[in-house]
Amino acid sequence: MNDTVIKAILKINPYAQISVSDDDINQITWENGTTPIPVADIQAQLPIVEFDMAMKDLRSTRNKLLSDTDHYAFSDQTLSDDMRTYRQSLRDITNGLTTVADVEAVVFPTKP
Secondary structure, three states: OOOHHHHHHHHHOOOOOEEEHHHOOOOEEEOOOOOOOOHHHHHHHHHHHHHHHHHHHHHHHHHHHHHHOHHHHOOOOOOOHHHHHHHHHHHHOOOOOOOHHHHHOOOOOOOO
16 A cells, blocks of 8 residues: 555654545545644655655665675675675665655666
8 A cells, every 4th residue: 555645644743643545635534633734734745755765665675785795795705896886886876866756767786
């Protein structure tokens, strides 16, 4: 289930108790006395939530790729310059990203 609307609401009020039908911003039920948040305020948070989700996915992939090469970085191993550069490129891959389009345009370096 895509829950971007819920995540946007929780960015504004982390204690909000709500339900949303079909992730539809017009189908919000405010529960247990939660003060409703204006739709415009929720909509303003949607790009931030989408960016956060894209970055989370990117970091997950990046972390897996780093983990796959961790054994090359052990103290009893000699890390080649190519592997050092690859691992640093992975660590730097999130630098300067500010939009979902930036995240989607990321090209992962090739493992040596």
